Amino acid sequence: MSKYFDEMKEKFEALRLKKDVTILAIESSCDETAVSVVRNGREVLSNIVASQIDIHKKFGGVVPEVASRNHIMAISGCFKEALSEANLTEKDIDAIAVTYGAGLIGALLVGINFAKTIAYALNLPLIAVSHVHGHISANYLSHPSLTPPFVCLMVSGGHTALLEVKDYAKISEIGSTVDDSAGECFDKVARVLGLSYPGGPNIEKLACNGADVVKFNYHEPLKDTFNFSFSGLKTAVINYVHQKEQRGEEFNKADVASSFQELATETLSEKAVKCCLKMRQRKLVVAGGVGANSVLRDKLTKKCKKENIEVFFPNLKYCTDNAGMIGSMAYYYLKAGIGLADLTLTGKPNVPITL
Ligand code: KG4
Ligand code: ZN
Numbered sequence: 001m002s003k004y005f006d007e008m009k010e011k012f013e014a015l016r017l018k019k020d021v022t023i024l025a026i027e028s029s030c031d032e033t034a035v036s037v038v039r040n041g042r043e044v045l046s047n048i049v050a051s052q053i054d055i056h057k058k059f060g061g062v063v064p065e066v067a068s069r070n071h072i073m074a075i076s077g078c079f080k081e082a083l084s085e086a087n088l089t090e091k092d093i094d095a096i097a098v099t100y101g102a103g104l105i106g107a108l109l110v111g112i113n114f115a116k117t118i119a120y121a122l123n124l125p126l127i128a129v130s131h132v133h134g135h136i137s138a139n140y141l142s143h144p145s146l147t148p149p150f151v152c153l154m155v156s157g158g159h160t161a162l163l164e165v166k167d168y169a170k171i172s173e174i175g176s177t178v179d180d181s182a183g184e185c186f187d188k189v190a191r192v193l194g195l196s197y198p199g200g201p202n203i204e205k206l207a208c209n210g211a212d213v214v215k216f217n218y219h220e221p222l223k224d225t226f227n228f229s230f231s232g233l234k235t236a237v238i239n240y241v242h243q244k245e246q247r248g249e250e251f252n253k254a255d256v257a258s259s260f261q262e263l264a265t266e267t268l269s270e271k272a273v274k275c276c277l278k279m280r281q282r283k284l285v286v287a288g289g290v291g292a293n294s295v296l297r298d299k300l301t302k303k304c305k306k307e308n309i310e311v312f313f314p315n316l317k318y319c320t321d322n323a324g325m326i327g328s329m330a331y332y333y334l335k336a337g338i339g340l341a342d343l344t345l346t347g348k349p350n351v352p353i354t355l
Contacts, residue, residue: 005342008125012340015094015125021334024082024093024118025327026075028111029103029131030157031055031062032320033074035082037093038327041335044141046085047317047324050074057197061187068106075114082323090122097330099323100128100341101348102158108347116343127330128341130351131321132159133171135287137328138318146312151281153272154353155296156288157183160268162226162275163353165285168332171355174275175226182264183290185230189237189260193253203257204293210254212262216240220267226275233263261295269299276309285312292319 015021020040027034031052037045052070056062083089098115101108119126135156139146151174152163160183161176180188183200190199195206218236221229237260244251268290276284284304290296297313304311318325333339338355 002343004120007123008340012095012125012334016334016337018094021094021331022088022092023095023097023127023327023330025097025129025323025330026079026111026115027099027131027134027321027323027326028071028075028107029099029101030107030321031067032322033071033078034321034323035075035078036323036327037082037086037088038141038324038331041137041328041331042140042144044324044327045088046082047322048078048082048085049322050078053198059197060191061197062104064104064106067104068110071107071110075110079114079118093122093124095125095127095330095334096122097127097129097326098345099131099134099326100345101351102131103347103349105347105349112345112347116345120343126341126345127333127339128345129326129329129333129339130353131326132156132351132353133329133355134325136163136165136171136285137332138287138314138322138325139285139312140328141318141324142315143312146285149281150283150285150312151272151276151279152285152287153268153291153300154287155182155268155290157181157187159288159353160228160230161353162272164279169336169338169355171353173353174279175228175271177228177230178222179229179231180234182228182230182268183288185234185264186290188234189257192238192241193257200290200293203261204295206254207258207261207295210252210256210258212259214240214255214259216259216263218263220263226271228267228271230264233260261293265293265296265299268296269303272300273303273307273309277307282308283310283312287314289320292316
């Protein structure tokens with residue numbers, strides 16, 4: 001343990017009791033460099049996101065090394081902008097939060113090293129936050145009165161899972177994907193249809209011009225469980241497209257996009273609602289990038305209304321990666337007395353969801 005850490009333990013304990021806590025949060029796990037200032041876990045004072053989408057588009061996906069280099073170039077500007085947009089100076093910040101995983105290791109390390117440097121220089125506690133937990137917190141920023149307990153349908157790029165959120169920092173997994181995440185499946189199907197990165201939003205756009213009329217050679221697996229499997233669906237769509245191309249047969253890409261989207265969103269929404277009923281939970285919270293999908297939102301809204309379940313979606317700006325959600329979750333880690341990190345903090349490609 002460093003001298004810095006010993007001092008921070010005391011500061012951290014004092015902060016737990018402080019009335020107003022202002023956290024500056026940093027997120028760099030994938031292709032967005034983001035810095036945000038959040039007060040008391042709920043109030044976003046600034047939310048700066050420097051997206052690298054246009055840079056990675058020409059490669060058809062995120063290139064880890066390119067992402068790290070661009071984080072390095074963007075992070076210091078984002079930090080300054082986050083403070084100035086919040087109308088604050090370094091002196092007004094109570095703690096620094098940073099995403100330590102899951103994500104691309106090189107990309108994570110840029111945010112982590114920047115966060116460690118400013119935490120040490122400003123003599124502030126450093127709070128290490130799980131990116132996946134951050135996605136849940138995006139909902140606290142979007143719905144002021146939302147409180148646990150609830151069931152969470154986690155549909156970020158890297159995770160597809162059903163979670164039981166008993167309290168802000170008491171989270172367990174009910175079921176998860178046994179292979180690909182739904183987001184990966186959207187991205188791979190988009191690629192085979194010749195759509196650019198990021199795939200999910202482009203599938204959604206293309207599907208608007210098509211209809212759910214294509215029958216893939218696919219049967220939904222794991223139907224009676226709360227686990228998901230998306231690799232079979234992905235393969236069925238890819239095989240359909242490749243066969244059509246090899247035989248030189250015409251096919252409608254918009255119909256393929258629509259039919260795929262229908263199947264993917266049906267399994268997600270069906271299981272999420274069944275899970276709430278099984279858990280006797282009347283609140284369902286959606287988290288992560290795929291939660292931006294309007295067909296998924298419509299299906300969940302209708303199914304939840306029918307079962308008398310209240311459903312919550314994050315505002316679109318907090319659905320995909322941002323640092324506001326990390327600043328929010330850091331506040332709840334702090335209140336629960338967890339997450340305080342030493343200067344030895346490093347990035348983790350995977351982190352357990354259970355808290
Ligand atoms: O949560 P997120 O921003 O990043 C991770 O934590 O990984 O999620 C990114 C994923 C990508 O797979 C992207 O294609 C998907 O979310 N996505 C969508 C939509 N917007 C983003 N998928 C379907 N429909 C959308 N509108
Ligand atoms: Zn994410």
